[in-house]
Amino acid sequence: MAEKQTAGRDRLGKFAPKFAELNDDVLFGEVWSREKELSPRDRSMITVSALISGGNFEQLPAHLQKAKVNGVTKQEISEIITHLAFYTGWPKGWSAFNIAKEIYND
Numbered sequence: 001m002a003e004k005q006t007a008g009r010d011r012l013g014k015f016a017p018k019f020a021e022l023n024d025d026v027l028f029g030e031v032w033s034r035e036k037e038l039s040p041r042d043r044s045m046i047t048v049s050a051l052i053s054g055g056n057f058e059q060l061p062a063h064l065q066k067a068k069v070n071g072v073t074k075q076e077i078s079e080i081i082t083h084l085a086f087y088t089g090w091p092k093g094w095s096a097f098n099i100a101k102e103i104y105n106d
Contacts, residue, residue, distance in 0.1 A: 005029065007062070040070040048072075049080060052096045053088045060096065064103040074104040 008023030032043060044067035051060050067077065077100050085093025 005032075041067075041072060044070040044072055045076075045080060048077070049084060052081065052084050052092055055092055055095075057095055057099060060099050061103060064100055068103060074100075077104060 005024045005028030008020035008028075009017075011020075012023075013020045032040065038046075044063065047063050048060070048067050051057070051063055064077065072080075078097075081093055081096045081100060084096070
């Protein structure tokens with residue numbers, strides 16, 4: 001079962017309480033917990049791919065860490081980013097690799 005998420009409330013709770021609630025309870029509470037429909041590992045790979053594709057690098061470190069915890073290996077992340085670079089743009093690949101190196105620094 002997915003771990004209880006509190007990042008929304010921790011970071012935005014006072015400023016944007018409804019957004020924080022939706023983030024923690026709906027996105028991470030309801031959607032991410034649907035493990036019979038899609039594994040956390042697969043959700044992580046999809047989420048990381050979407051973030052890279054959209055150039056949303058601010059959220060990428062947290063989701064790369066979550067991907068690592070969910071069993072996505074360094075070799076798999078490397079392959080995902082390499083593949084995406086051809087479809088989303090080479091600079092996005094470089095940016096993603098720079099972040100991934102920090103997370104997968106074993």
